[in-house]
Amino acid sequence: MVEIKLTNTRTRRKEAFAPIDPANVRMYLCGPTVYDRAHLGNARPVIVFDVLLRLLRHVHGEGCVTYVRNFTDVDDKINARAAATGRPIRDITDETIGWYHADMDALGAARPDHEPRATDYIAQMVDMTGELIAKGHAYETEGHVLFDVRSFPDYGKLSGRSVDDMIAGARVEVAPFKRDPMDFVLWKPSDADTSGWDSPWGRGRPGWHIECSAMSKALLGDSFDIHGGGIDLQFPHHENEIAQSCCASPQADFARVWLHNEMLQVEGRKMSKSLGNFFTVRDLLDGGTPGEVIRLVFLMTHYRKPMDWTADKAREAEATLRKWHALAAGAQDRGHLDAGIVDLLADDLNTAGALSRLHAMARDLAENATRDCHVEKGIFLSSARLLGLLLPGMDGWLSAGPDLSAQAARLVRLRDEAKASRDFAALDAFKAALTDAGVIIRMNRDGVELDPSPSFDAAKLAALS
């Protein structure tokens, strides 16, 4: 069996992956807070862990992996949006989840096996909170329940911090009722206008971190294999999850392997609203960048390095995918994979290396274009699909856009006439007009292919006929 190696944030080392139960490999990914469209940065963990999911299913078996990704649907940002719009919270979260599914589907990301909503697990969160109080790891004060970080000696281990150092950093908001400035909220009171649930500590709502502890336990158990998310979640979110889960279930391991993807940048800078380079996945899709192109751009950079989104990369990825789609046309996915691709992905998800392998396979196919190569083409296709590329139904963008078949037919006719008469003036004039209208022309012996470029102008095209 292929040995998968993953860089475990907890140990800061690349380790051989050994599942607790090979018949049921369990993975949890921190999902979105559902109050608005997913921005481009949200897509990175989704794509990274989708590749890992495909690899795990390949190595351990289709039915031997359980993948959970939560929806945080109780949050003060959601409350604020409900208050601002007057809409019920459930309307907002339902709508946002629908958007999220549509956008992530467009990136070719498989839906997780379970997508728990925090609001469906309030009872489990209350139970865990009560358990932490009973075990002396949490305390109730002024309607809040707080986790006592001094009760957990390993607090800070995941992120390499010590409680004392962080306090010395003096950037911690100190609420007067906290025993220690680093103590964090498990449960907080809600006023009459804020969503809340009854609990032993009065009507209130959970703190952010407890949901992942409660839901991972409910769906994957006290101990599971992989826990993932963006590196920004390492502290405090994941640190707090570990504290909660390990103190509630001290006999268990909680998550054995912690995987964190590095952050996204845009044109070399942090994506932020103030810099004006903030955009959502939907913005890109609606702007004509296909989801498959977005995915390929992401895969070009290793997940543990900062990734820069640039328009240049998107152009390059689109050209590559056009070539690959053409090469794989008519190929059959028989599930036979290139061993090199599997080995590269198994080595801590070396997607960039895997892509270079696909390039090499594509070159071989192109060199042997005169032969049939159906076996090689099938391997190429199956291997690309391990990366979530060239998936069935993902090639719609290739033929999307305006119908240019009439212009293509006219171009063929003019070319035939020109070749017969040796007078190319009319043909060249038509080609120039098409180019001016933003149409990309590709001609070869067999026919012509027309595609709209980013500067496509429908009005100019219409004027030609």
Add this chain to the structure above:
RNA sequence: GGCGGGUUGGCGGAGAGGUUACGCAGCGGAUUGCAAAUCCGUGAAGACCGGUUCGAUUCCGGUACCCGCCUCCA
């Protein structure tokens, strides 16, 4: 201030202690009525300073710069 990550050719971006990464662009060629597309070939690198070594871009230490987290924006 504390913690963590990064720095490779014009651009993007990997692996490996010593032998071509790869892709894009460029250049040369094939093909084409001309182009485009496609195919073939090709030059170009390892932030800086030390150390280990027969040999380092690859290991170790330091410096500079960039980025992230510590502010419930992935």
